[in-house]
Amino acid sequence: xxxxxxxxxxxxxxxxxxxxRAVDIASVDGLEGLSxxxxxxxxxxxxxxxxxxxxxxxxxxxxxxxxxxxxxxDAVVLPALEVEPGIQRVRKLSECWIDYSRRxxxxxxxxxxxxxxxxxxxxxxxxxxxxxxxxxxxxLMEDVVREAVDRGExxxxxxxxxxxxxxxxEAANLASILHGNETGYDQASRSxxxxxxxxxx
Amino acid sequence: xxxxxxxxxxxxxxxxxxxxRAVDIASVDGLEGLSxxxxxxxxxxxxxxxxxxxxxxxxxxxxxxxxxxxxxxDAVVLPALEVEPGIQRVRKLSECWIDYSRRxxxxxxxxxxxxxxxxxxxxxxxxxxxxxxxxxxxxLMEDVVREAVDRGExxxxxxxxxxxxxxxxEAANLASILHGNETGYDQASRSxxxxxxxxxx
DNA sequence: AAACTATACGAACGGTCGTATTATTAGTTT
DNA sequence: AAACTAATAATACGACCGTTCGTATAGTTT
Numbered sequence: 001x002x003x004x005x006x007x008x009x010x011x012x013x014x015x016x017x018x019x020x021r022a023v024d025i026a027s028v029d030g031l032e033g034l035s036x037x038x039x040x041x042x043x044x045x046x047x048x049x050x051x052x053x054x055x056x057x058x059x060x061x062x063x064x065x066x067x068x069x070x071x072x073x074d075a076v077v078l079p080a081l082e083v084e085p086g087i088q089r090v091r092k093l094s095e096c097w098i099d100y101s102r103r104x105x106x107x108x109x110x111x112x113x114x115x116x117x118x119x120x121x122x123x124x125x126x127x128x129x130x131x132x133x134x135x136x137x138x139x140l141m142e143d144v145v146r147e148a149v150d151r152g153e154x155x156x157x158x159x160x161x162x163x164x165x166x167x168x169x170e171a172a173n174l175a176s177i178l179h180g181n182e183t184g185y186d187q188a189s190r191s192x193x194x195x196x197x198x199x200x201x
Numbered sequence: 202x203x204x205x206x207x208x209x210x211x212x213x214x215x216x217x218x219x220x221x222r223a224v225d226i227a228s229v230d231g232l233e234g235l236s237x238x239x240x241x242x243x244x245x246x247x248x249x250x251x252x253x254x255x256x257x258x259x260x261x262x263x264x265x266x267x268x269x270x271x272x273x274x275d276a277v278v279l280p281a282l283e284v285e286p287g288i289q290r291v292r293k294l295s296e297c298w299i300d301y302s303r304r305x306x307x308x309x310x311x312x313x314x315x316x317x318x319x320x321x322x323x324x325x326x327x328x329x330x331x332x333x334x335x336x337x338x339x340x341l342m343e344d345v346v347r348e349a350v351d352r353g354e355x356x357x358x359x360x361x362x363x364x365x366x367x368x369x370x371e372a373a374n375l376a377s378i379l380h381g382n383e384t385g386y387d388q389a390s391r392s393x394x395x396x397x398x399x400x401x402x
Numbered sequence: 403a404a405a406c407t408a409t410a411c412g413a414a415c416g417g418t419c420g421t422a423t424t425a426t427t428a429g430t431t432t
Numbered sequence: 433a434a435a436c437t438a439a440t441a442a443t444a445c446g447a448c449c450g451t452t453c454g455t456a457t458a459g460t461t462t
Contacts, residue, residue, distance in 0.1 A: 028322040030231075046412070048453090056450085057450060113318065117315055134379055160391060166372060167369050167371065171367060174317065178332050178335055191368070198399065253439075
């Protein structure tokens, strides 16, 4: 339905263009600030035509989350999984995350940190989707840490170390956007290094 | 102008009632989701009457930030400053913060974490105000840590330790709201304890 | 060529937004 | 009691919101 012998059909191209722009907008103005009219204007298409692709605002938001997840996986997760399991992979994951934030893969910094806070205290499908992504991410981090523990390269509770590392990432991301400087990244890098060193055996 | 021999005049009472409600709404739905019409309806007053108190949406938002800052100071900062300077004060500050988040002083969790993310990537007076509060808070944490370092109770770079502690707080706050459980608080408490213990001398 | 489907369009809907203007009420002062 | 002022309300405005509708164009299938 979406592909015709490898070539994308028209509708799917539009959909991709919409979502590519949507994740950028949402990373700055949130999934609520992501309005259909604005999106259509910026892309030079009609509001109704855009709307027809998703059927509702909520569906657009959910599709935007899925699109952001793919970008996040490509930027942060996959490169780390190419490194051998163990402490090297833990380090690589941390480097990738800091780099992902620093390079502004999303112009507003980490997409998920932004919109997770936006929907943290509300109900609904968007909240559930974001809680799911967060859980998934924390479990991945724990797994990566656990591999290093199982190899005897780290002595730590995987969940605890994953919590700490993730906390450093997010604090750095917020500080850098809020103050427009790199101080947070330097502090996070030092904290990550110190934390891993103290857990190394 | 605002007081008549100790008794508040009518207008100031209304203003206080508005802001008390405004901080709660904003902690859940953000400073953008804080709409004048909704606020007026919930308080049973007229939209125009409420509007007249602030003159613009942005002024309402700035006043809401100031009101939240007072509540935050009362809940987190002042109780910690009653404890003697040193590591005990560092511990107390951490306890107060976790308690402040856990008790839901603001129904949506930490007001400032919520709205700081909302305005992190935008310009304007609201952004500046929030960046200022963040800076102020981080400096306070550094000062509290430095007192402990100066007394020889901790061996650490104050800015670095303050960064770490704050990162634990915020990660716990987000996790608890997003998932509706207390796991994050337990993890944060362990991380805080371990971090302080490893820096204790 | 005819029928059908996918995609996009413009126009309009009811609603809510922030804001401005004008009126009404309540409190204080004279 | 009259005059004045501060606080609140009523009403209206234009802009934008998400959504629906009917229609036009293109591409595919029969």
